[in-house]
Amino acid sequence: MKRLPKFFLSAALVATMATSFSAVQAATPPDTLVHAWQIDDIISLDPAEIFEFSSSEIAGNTYERLINYDIKDVSKIYGEVAESWTVSDDGKTYTFKIRQNKKFASGNPLTAEDVVFSLQRAVILDKSPAFILGQFGFDKNNVKDKIKQTGPYEFTMETDKAYAPTFVLYCLTSTVASIVDKKLTMQNEKDGDLGYNWLKTHYAGSGPFSIRDWKANEVVVLERNPNYEKKAPLARVIYRHIKETATQRLLLEKGDVDIARNLNPEEIAAVSKNPDIKVDSAPKGTVWYLGLNQKNPNLAKPEVRKALKYLVDYAAIADTIMKYKGEVHQAFLPKGYLGAINDNPYKLDVAKAKDLLAQAGLKDGFSVTMDTTSRPETTGIAQAIQSTFAQAGVKLELIPGDNKQTLTKYRARQHDIYIGEWGSDYQDPNSNADTFAANDDNSDNAKAKPLAWRNAWDPGPLTAKTRAAVMERDAEKRAQMYEELQKAVLDDGPFVIFLQKIEVAAERKNVDGFVMGPSFDTNSVAQAKKN
Incomplete structure (x- = not known):
């Protein structure tokens, strides 16, 4: 009998899951892992x-992707849904064979039809992450001709140019390339939306857990997927939205949650002395x-841009507000990426900043706004x-x-200054170069909207240099190109x-096997x- 995802959880049951771990109980259920985390994004x-x-x-815990990589050595790429693949002599056609006998949480078989549907659907819907696939020349008009099923467990993907193969494969490790259950999704299609309005709040995957329920700014409940090949030890995982870090700490110390994800430096130092708690971190x-x-005329002046780079106390932020949680890094490629540079040429230098502002005709300064989220660390850095x-x-x-408000405004280019984090979409250097150093169309109605576009910046020749770097197959030459960018x-x-972010999680000592990867x-x- 097929087992469908349970999205009819009663409000009472979800509320019980989210809030019933009281001080009297002083422990979460042995088969349940409870996170305290700010999930309002x-x-x-x-x-x-x-x-x-x-x-x-x-999504990483509930969906599978065609390709994945070893988090201990990201240079090692392997097939997750894909069993194998080949690349044509001209470097443009990829042929994938799909692993057989895989099932979705619904019980439906996972075949090449689902993979092709998932990739085509992402391109056709054209939501924010669609550019990751669109950069290979796919659009809603040609994607069905470029990504085609050739057998029950085989399909081909034809790119517009002969890109570096690792670049193509890394893009297929991103969330937008997750494989969705075509049958279940299309059963919930309305008005030709490819199931979009349904899947925004539901689930159709094949990963180790299924998404049982989501209540915005409150809770996400995951439930073990019985059809996953390697059974998850836990029956469920609950992410509770706990905004206040002090509350996260209190719940962790009482045993009402198993992992606290947003503790500040003082709280991390305090709980690390608790024999019932361990602290883990990962870059x-x-x-x-x-x-x-x-679009702000003052910020558009080159001297002002540089002046503001001299008006940040990088070391103080790293050593205080973000102690344990970040290290000074000023280049757009994180450490560990091909071509990453670790030059940090800027430091707090008020005199130099004043001189630059004077050169810009702003010797008395100017007024400007900055959109910030309500997260304590963001607020602390902003202040x-x-x-x-x-x-x-x-x-x-x-x-x-909140995160939704600031992101929506930022994505519409309606900010002056935005403070936030950027996480690479895939482990190839183009992920960050394409967003920080390239902008093909700076008009308000542009199709692609990288960070350069969000900040209304035309990088000039850097866009062409970014496009050239992604075509270079010689790793050493390619690294040099990214250094210059x-x-x-x-x-x-x-x-x-x-x-550069360092993620820290404080865990009850009986928790084992929660892995923090590079993304x-x-x-x-x-x-x-839980032991």
């Missing part, structure tokens, strides 16, 4: 639309940055930057909001990059357990 559960940190982690391919909207900006006469007004953006780009979609609870 979740906008959608549809892999064709997911582009946020929290939802990417959830992330994520950078913290300020985005300076070039520190507000203070150092003021030393040069730059009056920075902070506009607080990073230096150019460091010098003149509208980005003040200041940290949020590789954070895994698949083999997590």
Whole structure:
């Protein structure tokens, strides 16, 4: 008998799951892992639309991709849904064979038809992450001719150019390339939407867990997928939205949650002394940055862009507000990526900043706004930057909001300055170069909307250089090209990059097997357990 995902959970049951772990109980159920985490960035559960940190982690534990990589050595790529693949002599046609006998959580078999449908669907829907596939020349008009099923467990994918094969394969490890259950999704299609309005809040995957329920800004409940090849030790995983870090700490110390994900440096130091708690950390391919909207006439001046780079106290932020959780890093490629540079040419230098502002005709400074999320660490960093900006006469007004509000405004280019994180979509350097150093169309109605577009920046020749780098098959030459791109953006780009993220999780000592990978979609609870 086929088993369908249970999205008819009663509100009472979800509420019980989310809130019943009281001080009296003082322990979560042995078959359940409970996270305390700020998950107010979740906008959608549809892999064709997911582009946020929290939802990417959830998708990584509930969907499978065609290709994946070893999180201990990201240079090692392997097939997840794909059994094998070949590349044609001209470097443009990829032929994939699909593993047989795989099933979705619904019980439906996973075949090449589902893979082709998933990739075509992501391109046709054209949501935020669709550009990851679109950069190979796919669009809604040609994708059905370019990605075609050739057998029950085989399909071909024809790119428009002979890209570096690793670049193509890494893109297929991204969340947007997750495989969805065609039959289940199309049973819920309305008005030709390819099941989009249904899948925004439902589930149709084959990963180790299924998504049982999501209540925005409250809870996400995952349930073990009985059809997954390697049975998950846990029956369920619950992500509770706990905004306040002090509350996360209290719940962890009482045993009401198993993992706290957003503790501040003081709280991390305190819980690390608790014999019932352990602290784990892992570097992330994520950078913290300020985005300076070039539609603002003051921010559009090159001298102002550079001045603001000298008005951040990088070391103080890393050593205090982000202690344990970040290290100074100013280039757009995180450490560990092909071609990454570790040059950090900027430091707090108010005198130099004032001189640059004077050159821009702003010797008395100017006023500007910055959109910030309500997360404590973001607020803390924003306030520190507000203070150092003021030393040069730059009056920075902070506009607080939740993640959805600030992201929506940012994606519409309606900000002055945005503070946030950027996590690579895949482990190839083009993931960040394509967003920080390239912008093919700077018009408001552009199809592709990378970070350069969001900040209304036309990088000029850097766009062509970015496109050339992704075609280069010689790894050493390619690395040199990315080094040059990073230096150019460091010098003149509208980005003040200041940290590379280190993710920290405080866990009850009986938790074992929660893995933090280099990206949020590789954070895994698949083999997590409680001893």
